[in-house]
Amino acid sequence: MPHDHHDHFHHEGMSPSGHPYRQDNDSPLTYWQQMEIAVRELLIEKGITTPAEIAAQIDLMDSRNPSNGAAVVARAWADPDFKARLMANAGDAAREMGFDIGPLHLVAVENTEDVHNLIVCTLCSCYPRNLLGLPPDWYKTRAYRSRAVREPRKVLEEFGVTLPEETTVRVHDSTADMRYIVLPARPAGTEGMSEEDLAALVTRDSMIGTGLPRQPG
């Protein structure tokens, strides 16, 4: 058993693997936590919603993930007519594929040889959740939100994306009602691949603009 030997040093409050134990959450509720519980209980008491409905909505939220967006990107790579519809109205194009994106107004921005697009929400954390699921934690940080509009090339380098000087970087700040998805450039050497295989190349970050699609093979 790995924890039987006591010859190595354990820090106080550290797990055997060297990580700090997370504190139990027995601190008092914050104002907004109390408010959420109060409103939720009132809505249930008055018969406006039920705990089962709330749990189902959370399940639905958790079931959305970047594979939805990847399917849209792969279709756009494989079908030029669909791509034209996506660029004209990305919301309608996603609905056409059967994605329930609600009243979402979606704009697709295309990466080409000359242009690289990057999505941010400097004001909060607007994100195309219906197509990509919940945003990654870094997307909501002050560091990403402020630096993406100020020094996007440095940010991209930290994500492992180094762009030539001649490439124009276009940052899209989701300040109001639109949500954005990057249509990455289709990797070379993917001619003749099925939509399903193409979708496997599309990463979450490539649809935010902080990454590039995987290379085939």
Add this chain to the structure above:
Amino acid sequence: MVDRVRVKAMMPPGHVRAPVYLRGKTGVIERALGEFGNPEQLAYGLEAERKPLYRVRFTMAELWGPEAENPDDTVDAEVYGHWLEEAPDAP
């Protein structure tokens, strides 16, 4: 709406969705997006007027001056019509 616009450099209190870093900056309209309920009223549960929304493109040179990482890179942001004014003559 003219193509070259400036974001009004005002500082009203409340829930506004025109980021401070764009206020007073000049850009070009990338596209008109149609009309949406004014978030400055929606945020307070008030009946919201429909306001035209635009995507405005700013150069990094305009936003950050000589400190711009690459002057020709751009930021596109959504700005409501009531936050935009006709830009003064191009330099």
